[in-house]
Amino acid sequence: GAVVSQHPSWVICKSGTSVKIECRSLDFQATTMFWYRQFPKQSLMLMATSNEGSKATYEQGVEKDKFLINHASLTLSTLTVTSAHPEDSSFYICSARDRRDGETQYFGPGTRLLVL
């Protein structure tokens, strides 16, 4: 149980385009989902916390207009990187908290984004 999927697993796009990444909890309801980015050989950095049915809470320094987050249902959150630039190239990981399971987060497999 507690499986989280992400789609796509990798994406290459041209500078200036927008990219949408989906995060789904497959067998549980996730009232809270988290979006992280990770640069090579670095730790995960929390970008935002996404609560179902409400606006996401962004961490300091993360542009909310650049990284649009929608959590429209208990099993789906999306991250849209708008007008992507090469510096947005990174590994994006989502996680979901099963409200029955306390503080444990279940992580998706990640999405590698390369902006040319």
Place this chain on the structure above:
Amino acid sequence: KNEVEQSPQNLTAQEGEFITINCSYSVGISALHWLQQHPGGGIVSLFMLSSGKKKHGRLIATINIQEKHSSLHITASHPRDSAVYICAPSGTYKYIFGTGTRLKVLA
């Protein structure tokens, strides 16, 4: 000083060795998590601890709340244990990530 410190940062071991990874934190927490990140990037939750000790297969995790310290032990290490191990204390549902310990187990 980081809120979460892990040691060692890198570790190479021979197959079969007993491995210990340490984590010290300076923040108040409600739980501490040990995560395993595979070379492909996927992250698996190994343990969530709020006190004492937990064991799962060859993995053992301990925590001392008073000393703000946790350890992850791997017995009879195997090349498939090669990964990055991340200590992540949590409070109010947010994880605070350590820098990770990169483990390589040689056959």
